Amino acid sequence: MDVKTPKSSSNGFTTEITLEKLHKMAAELILPGRFILRLLTAALEVVTNLLARVFGSTLVRRHFHLLLSGLVLFGPVLSFWVSKYNIFANSHHYLYRKFLKSTWGWTCIFAGSFILLLSLSARHSFSISLRHLSRIGIAGLLWWVCQRLLTFLEDAAGTCYEPMATAQDLQASATPLQPLLLLHEDQTKASCLKANMLWRGYEVSQDVLILCLCCLLLVEEMSVFGHHLSPGKPQQRSPGAPLRFIFLLCVVLLALWMFLLLCLLANFPKWPSQQLGGALGYLGWRGLYQGWYRLRPRWGCPGLPGEGIFTTTNTDKHPQ
Incomplete structure (x- = not known):
């Protein structure tokens, strides 16, 4: 019994030293981690303050749609200088497959998160948050209606053709003329392309439509963040790192949509x-943010971004 006592005390002493060493090591690691975290937080505040000032400026709010219109109109001219062998000339590129077909989904997630965090940070009112989130739902409903209507018009105005020559014959043929085609009138565009046949008819680019609509929507929603950062505005809670981070992600998403739009137009x-798709996207934004959302609440409109959060009247509206 006397022999085991020193061992027990010795083990307890060793355990105490080990825990003390671990505590010191953790403290040494925590100090650099806190310094890096503070540095990243300061950088996030500086970057988001600058971006909020840019998107909240009158220049961006009044003329961003003109910049987007110029991009849609003159973007195809870049096809004369863009190489057809670049990586973005492949329609199966990763960006096209992962982002282009789910443009509205990404926009809904990031813009909806930003609206929710912004409204909860400024006002602790769930009803106000739902009212502002309804703008995303209305825009999504508009996009769904446009999709169904454009698909119906394309199927009604187009025609499906089946080539009489095989694919090998078409590749081996040196003449640029199309071979004789057999007509299929009972096919839709989706079923025609799925059957590896040719579709001819009028169409409106739905990709350009949703990209333009999402870009304009993101700019409208992000433009009020600078108002939230104003020191003279009454607010219950200062914007934290999650709200600033979501705002930064929205800016990155906007840059990605504009880049994809430029790639589509150029390649x-x-x-x-x-151009018709871009025009419909512009009309959708114009009808919502410059039309319906400016009406009084009795018309069932959710109001403009920031209305009811920073202002109680309709005086703080976006400039025309």
């Missing part, structure tokens, strides 16, 4: 279907 120019 796959389709006149005038892309």
Whole structure:
């Protein structure tokens, strides 16, 4: 019994030293981690303050739609200088497959998160948050209606053709003329392309439409963040790192949508279907943010971004 006592005390002493060493090591690691975290937080505040000032400026709020319109109109001209062998000339590129077909989904997630965090940070009112989130739902409903209507019009105005020659014959043929085609009138565009046949008809680029609509929507929603950062505005809670981070992600998403739009126009120019898609996207934004959302609440409108959060009247509206 006397022999085991020193061992027990010795083990307890060793355990105490080990825990003390671990505590010191953790303290040494925590100090640099806190310094890096503070540095990243300061950088996030500086970057988001600058971006909020840019998107909240009158220049961006009044003329961003003109910049987007110029991009849609003159973007196809870049096809004369863009190489057809660049990585973005492949329609199966990763960006096209992962982002282009789910443009509205990404926009809904990031813009909805930003609206929710912004409204909860400024006002602790769930009803106000739902009212502002309804703008995303209304825009999504508009996009769904446009999709169904454009698909119906394309199926009604187009025609499906089946080539009489095989694919090998078409590749071996040196003449640029199309071979004789057999007509299929009972096919839709989706079923025609799925059967590896040719579709001819009028169409409106739905990709350009949703990209333009999402870009304009993101700019409208982000433009009020600078108002939230104003020191003279009454607010219950200062914007934290999660709200600033979501705002930064929205800016990155906007840059990605504009880049994808430029890639589509430069590598796959389709006149005038892309311009018609851009025009419909602009009209959708104009009808919502410059029309319906400016009406009084009795018309069932959710109001403009920031209305009811920073202002109680309709005086703080976006400039025309």
